[in-house]
Amino acid sequence: MIDYRSDTVTRPTAGMLKAMMASPVGDDVFQDDPTVNALEAKTAEMFGMEAALFAPSGTMTNQIAIKVHTNPGDEVVCDKLSHIYNYEGGGIASNSGCSVRLLDGDKGRFTHQMVIDSILPDDSHFPVTRLVSVENTSNKGGGVIWDDAEIERISRTCKEHGLGFHMDGARLFNALVETNQSTEHVGSMFDSISICLSKGLGCPVGSLLLGSKDFIRQAHRVRKVFGGGMRQAGILAGAGIYALDHHIDRLKEDHANAKRLASALSETDWVRHVVPVETNIIVVELSAGEDQHARLAALKNAGILAMGFGAGKLRFVTHLDVNEAMIDQTISAIKGMK
Numbered sequence: 001m002i003d004y005r006s007d008t009v010t011r012p013t014a015g016m017l018k019a020m021m022a023s024p025v026g027d028d029v030f031q032d033d034p035t036v037n038a039l040e041a042k043t044a045e046m047f048g049m050e051a052a053l054f055a056p057s058g059t060m061t062n063q064i065a066i067k068v069h070t071n072p073g074d075e076v077v078c079d080k081l082s083h084i085y086n087y088e089g090g091g092i093a094s095n096s097g098c099s100v101r102l103l104d105g106d107k108g109r110f111t112h113q114m115v116i117d118s119i120l121p122d123d124s125h126f127p128v129t130r131l132v133s134v135e136n137t138s139n140k141g142g143g144v145i146w147d148d149a150e151i152e153r154i155s156r157t158c159k160e161h162g163l164g165f166h167m168d169g170a171r172l173f174n175a176l177v178e179t180n181q182s183t184e185h186v187g188s189m190f191d192s193i194s195i196c197l198s199k200g201l202g203c204p205v206g207s208l209l210l211g212s213k214d215f216i217r218q219a220h221r222v223r224k225v226f227g228g229g230m231r232q233a234g235i236l237a238g239a240g241i242y243a244l245d246h247h248i249d250r251l252k253e254d255h256a257n258a259k260r261l262a263s264a265l266s267e268t269d270w271v272r273h274v275v276p277v278e279t280n281i282i283v284v285e286l287s288a289g290e291d292q293h294a295r296l297a298a299l300k301n302a303g304i305l306a307m308g309f310g311a312g313k314l315r316f317v318t319h320l321d322v323n324e325a326m327i328d329q330t331i332s333a334i335k336g337m338k
C-alpha cells in the first residue's frame with residue numbers, strides 16, 4: 001500500500017530512532033527533561049520568540065493557545081475552512097466557551113479588511129472579539145500558502161485593535177521552504193504559533209506552542225489541565241530536534257512529488273478538477289456521477305490509499321514515506337484504472 005491519506009502516517013527513520021534512543025530524559029512536568037527543554041529553546045530561538053511549550057498534538061497546542069488568549073464569551077475570528085473550527089471536536093466552544101466568527105476567504109485565506117469588518121463594537125449585546133487565527137498552509141484549502149504581505153497587514157490590524165494573533169502552523173515549514181521566508185520574520189508577526197512535528201517533519205508525536213514568556217507560563221498550566229503534561233517526553237523531543245535538523249529542506253521533494261502526482265490525476269476521466277498544488281496536499285474534485293467511496297475502494301484495490309475530503313472530493317498527501325519510485329508506481333496504477 002502506498003499511503004497518501006495524510007502526512008501523519010510516517011514512521012520514524014533509522015536516524016530519528018537513534019536520536020530518540022540517545023536522548024537524555026527527565027520529568028517534563030517538573031521541567032526537568034533536558035531534551036524537551038532543548039527542543040523548546042531551539043524552536044523559540046528559531047522563531048525569535050521568548051518561549052515554547054512541547055505538547056502531544058497540534059490540536060492541543062491550538063486549543064491551549066485559544067484558551068490562554070480568551071475568556072468565556074469572547075469571539076474567535078478564523079476562516080470557515082480552518083482546522084481549529086472544523087477538526088478539533090468543537091474545542092473552541094467546549095474548552096474556552098468562545099463563539100466563532102467564520103470568514104469566507106479564498107481557500108482558507110482572508111484579508112485584513114475582512115478582519116476589520118468582523119470586529120464587533122463595544123456593546124453589551126455582542127461577544128468580545130478577542131483573537132484572530134490563520135492557518136498556513138491551509139489544509140482544507142488544498143495546502144495553499146498565505147501571502148506574507150496580507151499576514152503583515154492582519155498582524156498590524158490585530159495590534160491596532162488589541163486582538164491576539166495566532167498561527168496554526170501545522171504545515172508552516174511546507175510554506176517556508178517554498179517562500180524562503182525566515183522563521184524570525186514569521187515569529188515577529190504573531191502572539192502565538194503552533195507548529196507540528198508529526199506531519200511533514202516525520203516525528204511520531206509532538207507539537208510546539210511558541211509565544212512570550214508570560215503566555216507560555218499560562219500555557220503550561222492549561223496543558224496540565226488538558227492532560228497534556230508528559231513525563232520522560234525527551235524520547236519524543238529527541239525526534240523533534242532531529243527532524244528540525246534533517247527534515248525541513250527535504251519537504252521540497254514532497255512538493256515536487258505532489259505536483260507530479262497531481263498532473264497524472266488531472267489526466268484521468270474520473271477527476272474533474274485538481275486544485276493547483278502549492279505544497280504537499282492534492283485535492284481532487286471527482287467527475288460528475290463518480291461515487292467517492294467506490295473510487296476510494298478502487299484506488300485501494302490498486303494499492304493506493306487516499307482520503308475522502310468532503311462531498312465529491314479526495315485528498316492525497318505526499319510525505320517522508322513516499323519516494324519518487326512510489327510516485328511512478330502510483331502514476332502507472334492510476335493510468336491503468338478505469
Ligand SMILES: *Cc1c(COP(=O)(O)O)cnc(C)c1O
Binds near residue numbers: 056058084138196199
Ligand atoms: C494536523 C493538523 C493540526 C493538528 O492535528 P493533530 O493531529 O492534533 O496533531 C492542526 N492544524 C492543521 C491545519 C492540521 O492539519
